[in-house]
Amino acid sequence: MSGVLVTGATTPLGRSLTRAVLDEPDRGPVLAVGLEETGFAEAEHHARLFYRSIDLRRPRDTHDLLFGPVRDLGIDTVVHAAFHRNVRDFGPHAHALHVEATRELVDLVDRHPTLERFVFLSSSSVYRIDPRRASLIAETDPLDLSPDAPAAVRDRVEADLTVCTRMGLTNARVLILRAAEILAEDVGSQLHDYLQSRLCLRPLGFDPMLNVLSLPDVTRALMLATRATTNGVFNVPGADTLPLSSAVERYGRRCIAIPGPLLAPLYRVRASMTGMEFRYDLNHRRFHFSAVLDGSRAKKLLGYEPTNPIAWPGSARAAHVEKRGGRSAGPV
């Protein structure tokens, strides 16, 4: 009976994963970890679910968690999915969570008596989008190590590489899942933030292909990884591959193309006025050039294939309007 430690358990993704593990009767205990004091109301009612409020930025707390409750519960798998969801909030504290906490966890896993598997949820943002390379990004493609990469991306890349360096050198199996953009609220999705505006701006003359992932699909990929018998880096694509303009339209927003150089200052002004989290500098390359994850390795070795498309709010609304035979009146 394998038990699972889930970090970042109070995020929508962490909750979805925790519930998915609990739904499988052959699993052992689930130890959910979050920063919030009261993370899971279900913990009081579910015999297999335990919740701990831990600040992973403190190495001593992490150590005591792993060699305390994790060892006592006989947990054998860590799913590390904790990350700062607000990309505007970066600095030493964000770096401590993204990179140092990851380093600490993967170091401790190596000498832990019960842990056998470390699953790290990385992101497709670690890849350098380069139109001179393939539109379909494989796991072997270059990472964004450019000096002009924003801090949020550099942290992601460093954490990913930190885990990569342990692969094959520890007793535990190490898996890195580089997930496509998860289009959901409160999971740090830049595209989701971008789509919250009624009017979405995109660069004139460019309409790149995007791939987006739904919460059920990333949950399923993580579930498959918790049973994996292999090490490796795996791309996790979503079921929706479409141009940026179609994504905007399907979300029920209006898309306007304007000259690319104007986008960064406009979005900076908009962010300062409205407090939105979307940062164009993080996205300017993928708003110009297609980048779709190649999931063939995950399909072959993990048995993962995306099956749950995004429930696009614009599509539902359009269908509703069509059914009534009327015209659309505005965004949802």
Next chain:
Amino acid sequence: MTLAARIHRALRRAVLPAREQERLGRVEFQDAGHGFDLFGFEPDAFGASIGLGRLLHHYYFRVESHGVEHVPATGTAILAANHSGLLPVDAALIVVDVFLHTEPPRVARAIGDLFIPFMPWVGTGMNRVGMVSGTRENFRYLLEHDELCLVFPEGTPGIGKGFSKRYQLQSFRVGHAELALRHGVPIVPVAVIGAEESWVSVTRIERFHWFGAPFLPLPATPFPLPIRHHIHYGQPIRLERHFDARDADDPRVASRAAELVRERVAELITQGLALRRRHAR
């Protein structure tokens, strides 16, 4: 549906005859879920481009097609053609010709140069009608997914060679031959006769590198001349009958394989020019 998609659909309905619209519906298309494939190919945009390209094909360049039965009806294949002109008119004519004359209808996926995605509108537009940026991984993906690929192994030196070197093939790049050998894919040699005289460049500006372009050719005429084109398709070349597929990584083998393809294209050009001379008499 986006405005662009609506325009593509309306244009496709307006310019593509009913029979071709029915054939377009039978095109093998790997929909990634929203009416586009992974590279951005969109059947409506392709249909609209075929509808417009058909007018050029039939009435402006009066293209005569020879040996199109050599294009496999199904499965992966590579079309390797000579290259010329300032814009890829030859590529457009081959794509239209293949669609109009194959049964079931096939889409030739042109493998474009790496600077094309940097060009506003052009990169996206080319993707919508089936072009794929010419990286090894993109090419490999197409070969593994039963696509018909169109390559110009001369590359940009082909379009920059000038009128005095018309129908003289430049050296061939080897990537297509290496991948064809490794994947056991047939290469169909293609000769385009007429394109090398229709839009001649008088000179080129070597220092022009906007969007990563290698140079800017300056044309003698603002539009290509309405010269009759002949497109010749040769017998498919099975490289694995000449070379061992395990040697695909050997640069000498890949080079010899590319040279074999070049010879077949050159033979086809010679035959095509002779045929054109006979027709002219």
